[in-house]
Amino acid sequence: MDGLAITPRRAVWTLGITQLIGYGCSSYLPASLAAAQAKSLGVSTAFVFGAFSGALLLMGLLGPATGRAVDRHGARRPLAAGSIVLALALIGMALAQSPAQLVAAWLVLGIGMALALYDIAFAGLVGWFGLEARRSITGVTLIAGFASTIAWPLTAWLEATHGWRVAALVWAGANLLIALPLHLTLPRPAKTSHAEPADTTAEDEAEPPKHIALQMTLLAVALAVMSGIGSIMGAHLPPLLTGLGASAAAAVAAGMLVGPAQVAARLAEFVLVRRIHPLVSARVAVSLFPIGAALLLALGPLAAAPFAVLYGAGNGLFTIVRGTLPLVLFGKRNYGERLGALSVASRLVGAVAPLLFALGLARSVEWSLGLLIAACVLALGCLFALRKPAG
Template structure:
């Protein structure tokens, strides 16, 4: 038997455009689906909107728990198969969602969607980029998030229009078709495995990873920061307009402020893309985390006058941190076992992201300033963890 056929070469530009488009589809049919379809699904099947969000939380939990397994699969075999399988699983989940006739079937569809999320979203795409380009993948990771950052801009209005015009079942079917007709063919154009010599892959598999001093502590510190920011992102996605209204902003002002989040995310990612070779990801991480408490402090001090600045600062920080969660583990721990390590780091983040909106809602019912104060304290904890991390020696 001869050596396996070499993987076709892939350029960073083609990888960025391919994965940017597929991530846009992937996030459009997962993270941005409940906000537009939950109420209609609940009304059809006779359950509350909170019940549907609970099913989505279950999907997030499954995605997080499967993360280390799928990440290790990418480390060994490359990203092509998991990403392609993820597109198929997402399509099956969305078809199952459209055909659901009772709550059991609908919940099952949401949970299958969680399996697809573990295969088709950022963690696997980032691991694939690292497998192809090694330490040079940072710029490609930034490029992918820049394109995928338009997911909310496209998905929210498109899904809302589909639901209003045709119905929520038809909207789910359209997204299923997008996975099969757009994302899957693009994923199948990717290399079968990382373009690394077979002998080198065997050697990497046979050599046990040598634990470096302080790595475990660095992993814990980074995992805490990732979990805090995942929780804040999840909370703001679900509660930003009600939070601003509770502070005293009008409904119109709250909606306008919410519309500023997307452009702020893209602007921050553009800045990161322009400066990617000049700024260490640890510096970017500290800036990203520090923007939220500044905005929240302005909101507490100035009330509704600070609604727009708060939304802009939150959006910029969230957009920047999306890049950091892929690039910081790369520069801190290197390329070896990157996919498995990234999956393990994000398990707490997925758990916190799934539970945080409910816990925040309970605090919001008591007092908006108190709830914001808790988030500020959490950010300061994350910031402390990031300042405790140290840049690796050259």
């Protein structure tokens, strides 16, 4: 396949499936395998989560470089390479016989994540479809949103019945036998260079460099705050709810509402994509968490379910926003590099936030939740300081 010979529908289904596999074998892996890996190799579960944090940090640091690669050469090669690297990391993980080998495998997994996950997929969609990529980005997140629904029970079942090493090998096989062939069906880079569309070039050149830097900084702060909250809730949602008086069963039941709420919000965005500006979607997404948190502080366990639904909807919506908002604010040109630069702070905050929040929970659940509300207010202020581009 050459040039841009791909339809939006085909791109959405291809990348939706491969992103589902990519997130299933990376971001959602520690929750199911960390305890078993720790027990097998004689380390603490915190040690394994620390190795995963290292993978996230490496992923963030590689973001700008991988984004530039997509801008110059297209997304096909990085995505295909990412599937291979993820598979090698998972094979190395399955073969690890010491803590050092396990850490090395997790770090290699971080390299694969930098090549194969959302940022590269989004940049590929923008390269193929330009400013029309927003609906495709939403479609990909809609399919990949089922990653936790599939990956958590599947990985847990594999670990319980066959062991964590087999579970890692199964995910390696999924990358080599499903994700890699699908990535290889994506378009190759066009062999002849062509000028950027006049509208995006003019849009980029019309923005003064200082103004772009300010806009990037404001957006980076908002992205980092939401990344941190997503990481914290992924690791600490049940302990947070039980710390406020909810029973263990009620906390688990509330947690089960997060996934459906994410998918529902993404479906709404998909339907209304041409009617709502991404900046408006971003403001709505950020505002949902503090509303839910305020209810939780005011009503205690009675608000566990509403809080989970509001957090899930906001998180699901913001996943789309982090791909579409840079596109509409800054245009198509250098989109991959910009998205990679924006992801650095997000990955750093996402890697350290769960540990810091755990320390805060040990002192005061209410104060810890209050700090998250304050962080969301800061992110919301940054988003209101951003201005919509003309037109």
